[in-house]
Amino acid sequence: MDINTIWYALIAVLFIGYFFLEGFDFGVGILLPAIARNDIERRIVINTIGPFWDANEVWLITAGGAMFAAFPDWYATLFSGFYLPLFLILVALILRAVGFEFRGKLDNVGWRHAADSAIVIGSALPAFLWGVAITNLVRGVPIGPDMQFQGSLLTLLNPFSLLGGLVSIFVFSLHGALFLNLRAEEGLAERARSLALRLWWPAAIVMLGFFLASYSQTDLFSRSGLVPGTVPVLAMIMFVASFVLARLRFGGWAFATTGLTIVLATVVAFHGLYPRVMPSSLGSGYDLTVYNASSSAMTLHVMLVVAIIFVPIVLAYQGYSYWVFRRRVTRRGLGGS
Amino acid sequence: MDPLLLARWQFGVTTAFHYIFVPLTIGLGLIVAIMQSFHYRTNNPMYDRMARFWGKLFVINFALGVVTGIVQEFQFGMNWSEYSRFVGDIFGIPLAIEALMAFFLESTFLGVWLFGRDRLPRAVHLLSIWLVALGSLVSAIWILMANSWMQQPVGYTIVDGRARLSDPVAVFLNERLLVEAPHTILAALTTGGLFVLGISAWHLLRRHDRELFLRSAQIALVVVAVAGLLTATSGHAQAQHTARTQPMKLAAMEALWNSEKPASFSLWASIDQKDGRSTREIKLPYLLSVLAYNNTTSEVKGIHALQAEDVAKYGPGNYVPPVAVVYWTFRAMVGLGILFILLAITGLVLWWRGHIERRWFLRLATVFLFLPYLANFAGWITTEMGRQPWVVQGLLRTSSAVSPNVSVTEVAITFIGFTVIYGVLAAFDFFLMYRFARPVTKPGQPQQDAGLGDIFAY
Numbered sequence: 001m002d003i004n005t006i007w008y009a010l011i012a013v014l015f016i017g018y019f020f021l022e023g024f025d026f027g028v029g030i031l032l033p034a035i036a037r038n039d040i041e042r043r044i045v046i047n048t049i050g051p052f053w054d055a056n057e058v059w060l061i062t063a064g065g066a067m068f069a070a071f072p073d074w075y076a077t078l079f080s081g082f083y084l085p086l087f088l089i090l091v092a093l094i095l096r097a098v099g100f101e102f103r104g105k106l107d108n109v110g111w112r113h114a115a116d117s118a119i120v121i122g123s124a125l126p127a128f129l130w131g132v133a134i135t136n137l138v139r140g141v142p143i144g145p146d147m148q149f150q151g152s153l154l155t156l157l158n159p160f161s162l163l164g165g166l167v168s169i170f171v172f173s174l175h176g177a178l179f180l181n182l183r184a185e186e187g188l189a190e191r192a193r194s195l196a197l198r199l200w201w202p203a204a205i206v207m208l209g210f211f212l213a214s215y216s217q218t219d220l221f222s223r224s225g226l227v228p229g230t231v232p233v234l235a236m237i238m239f240v241a242s243f244v245l246a247r248l249r250f251g252g253w254a255f256a257t258t259g260l261t262i263v264l265a266t267v268v269a270f271h272g273l274y275p276r277v278m279p280s281s282l283g284s285g286y287d288l289t290v291y292n293a294s295s296s297a298m299t300l301h302v303m304l305v306v307a308i309i310f311v312p313i314v315l316a317y318q319g320y321s322y323w324v325f326r327r328r329v330t331r332r333g334l335g336g337s
Numbered sequence: 338m339d340p341l342l343l344a345r346w347q348f349g350v351t352t353a354f355h356y357i358f359v360p361l362t363i364g365l366g367l368i369v370a371i372m373q374s375f376h377y378r379t380n381n382p383m384y385d386r387m388a389r390f391w392g393k394l395f396v397i398n399f400a401l402g403v404v405t406g407i408v409q410e411f412q413f414g415m416n417w418s419e420y421s422r423f424v425g426d427i428f429g430i431p432l433a434i435e436a437l438m439a440f441f442l443e444s445t446f447l448g449v450w451l452f453g454r455d456r457l458p459r460a461v462h463l464l465s466i467w468l469v470a471l472g473s474l475v476s477a478i479w480i481l482m483a484n485s486w487m488q489q490p491v492g493y494t495i496v497d498g499r500a501r502l503s504d505p506v507a508v509f510l511n512e513r514l515l516v517e518a519p520h521t522i523l524a525a526l527t528t529g530g531l532f533v534l535g536i537s538a539w540h541l542l543r544r545h546d547r548e549l550f551l552r553s554a555q556i557a558l559v560v561v562a563v564a565g566l567l568t569a570t571s572g573h574a575q576a577q578h579t580a581r582t583q584p585m586k587l588a589a590m591e592a593l594w595n596s597e598k599p600a601s602f603s604l605w606a607s608i609d610q611k612d613g614r615s616t617r618e619i620k621l622p623y624l625l626s627v628l629a630y631n632n633t634t635s636e637v638k639g640i641h642a643l644q645a646e647d648v649a650k651y652g653p654g655n656y657v658p659p660v661a662v663v664y665w666t667f668r669a670m671v672g673l674g675i676l677f678i679l680l681a682i683t684g685l686v687l688w689w690r691g692h693i694e695r696r697w698f699l700r701l702a703t704v705f706l707f708l709p710y711l712a713n714f715a716g717w718i719t720t721e722m723g724r725q726p727w728v729v730q731g732l733l734r735t736s737s738a739v740s741p742n743v744s745v746t747e748v749a750i751t752f753i754g755f756t757v758i759y760g761v762l763a764a765f766d767f768f769l770m771y772r773f774a775r776p777v778t779k780p781g782q783p784q785q786d787a788g789l790g791d792i793f794a795y
Contacts, residue, residue: 076422
């Protein structure tokens with residue numbers, strides 16, 4: 001494997017980590033009004049992700065930084081091309097962060113309702129838009145000479161990518177419901193579990209539709225023939241398993257399988273792209289690849305040393321933080337208002 | 338409307354807003370860690386209340402620093418794609434390392450600190466706030482390394498019209514970083530100190546929890562005195578460095594149109610950028626030569642001479658930054674910095690004489706709460722505007738850095754969007770800070786923890 005491919009894989013890992021982790025905290029945010037019936041329950045729901053959501057978001061920041069360093073042209077074309085969707089994602093992330101942080105600071109019904117709306121919208125919008133963005137990435141967008149994006153917002157909002165957005169919002173919601181099933185106090189956990197089982201069906205329908213459409217809309221599967229290959233099939237098996245396991249009340253395993261569905265689906269997308277990082281719909285001559293969009297070999301090597309040292313350290317202490325907060329959040333544990 | 342102009346305004350507004358929160362995160366984080374360490378050592382419950390009181394304000398501030406920071410990182414690619422392509426090979430490195438080394442550390446351990454109070458051994462809980470403080474410090478070093486490269490590009494070669502890394506060690510140990518990082522970090526500590534001092538003074542004026550706020554004010558005074566003084570000396574080092582490496586910026590900082598030998602320091606000038614001259618000047622002889630080169634004889638080159646040099650070097654063009662802006666923001670920064678030192682000295686003298694709580698001093702300290710923000714803005718504007726028309730000194734012009742495929746409408750949408758959202762946020766933040774800066778205990782009541790036990794959970 002050459003160094004460009006290693007860096008491509010590392011960036012894939014960062015996005016996988018981001019979607020796995022922020023996936024469930026988006027889901028928890030989206031489901032806030034559906035699961036919690038009063039203020040104390042809403043606080044429990046929010047506190048299940050309280051210690052984590054901020055650090056989960058850092059996976060995105062790191063992915064962005066790593067793209068900038070390792071593949072500057074990918075970063076430049078993608079970010080200037082997906083301009084308005086990224087703007088909306090930024091606005092949404094600001095809204096939800098402020099919702100989380102400011103909500104409990106005032107004991108006022110209107111204030112808290114406003115914060116709840118910020119959390120729900122701020123979680124739902126990026127959960128949807130990340131699906132749209134990744135779908136467009138895989139499908140290909142009009143990139144012309146000099147690696148410049150030539151489309152507009154409407155290019156990005158095609159039916160197929162909107163379907164991709166539905167897939168991500170449903171899967172993240174399901175993932176979030178199963179996280180709540182693990183970390184919220186018993187009553188709420190049970191409510192989250194039954195909601196997960198109900199969410200599973202529409203999620204399955206949009207996923208199936210997306211899978212079939214991707215044969216005509218992308219070269220993800222057609223490149224290797226009709227049989228999609230091991231990883232997509234595994235992703236589907238995991239997704240089906242999540243329903244069965246949630247039914248059988250294997251909460252931990254059910255959460256793991258939706259997580260693996262997200263991981264494997266992201267692997268499919270990144271594997272399908274390779275060696276391109278941004279295929280052009282105007283002809284493969286304009287494709288951005290891991291070679292023509294990359295930094296110099298020296299930069300990639302310097303960064304690799306840093307990554308080898310620090311990624312394990314980061315994983316260790318993030319793991320530690322999840323271990324510290326492994327117990328369920330209960331109303332007794334929350335204390336006063 | 339020109340997308341370049343809008344993109345620049347957007348960068349300016351979002352950076353200025355982001356920079357409200359960052360210095361306080363750095364300064365206050367360290368101060369809270371110190372306070373909690375006092376509690377760890379002495380077991381005095383007053384220090385526990387103190388760390389929690391200031392910790393609450395720290396947290397409100399931290400969250401906004403993080404989310405506005407994501408905007409900063411995305412903005413390079415969104416509005417400045419040509420810049421990103423040009424510098425990515427080098428500039429991306431510190432940015433990526435900052436996220437990996439510092440942001441994960443800060444945000445993970447902030448979560449541990451906030452939610453782990455009753456769950457962790459005391460030493461581990463103390464360690465977590467120190468790791469948050471360390472993370473914010475480390476993050477400052479990496480982002481300043483990125484900025485230093487824009488001021489003084491090193492360790493690169495130009496290949497196919499782009500900067501390519503040729504010497505990573507030169508980038509990591511950029512001379513410019515060695516003067517810029519201490520100055521900026523010390524200014525952040527000064528900001529944290531003045532923040533704590535100002536709010537403590539406000540409470541002392543109202544006789545809230547005298548023990549807590551008197552001790553807080555004393556800690557803050559020490560921080561301001563030490564950090565304020567070192568900010569000045571490191572700033573002097575940075576100015577001397579600028580004289581050597583960015584002479585045009587220095588000339589603009591002084592509105593020095595014509596070379597002088599020895600050069601005098603300007604106290605006041607009416608600047609006419611179009612005609613290239615100043616009127617109604619008040620000057621102190623020799624002082625600029627001293628500031629720039631530490632002697633009374635050296636020549637300091639003027640803007641006209643430097644413009645001619647740059648034309649010879651880079652071809653026809655206007656290489657003069659907006660002089661009045663650079664001149665006055667520099668004066669604002671330096672003037673405020675001197676005032677901070679004077680305030681700290683006054684406070685220390687009063688403390689030594691045994692009576693810090695003079696009402697005039699407390700009132701003054703309250704007003705000073707707002708001033709470090711102005712000084713921080715002013716300093717950034719000086720250094721960034723002083724570099725214009727370059728975005729990377731001598732290598733890339735700001736006008737060539739903007740995204741060519743992003744339309745005026747798109748930039749206008751995001752510019753207006755961010756400005757409105759940031760404006761609303763600033764109002765909420767200020768309101769919450771005000772609410773939470775209010776007393777822990779009411780005067781005359783026994784000391785209690787009401788409302789404090791739960792403040793950190795959402």
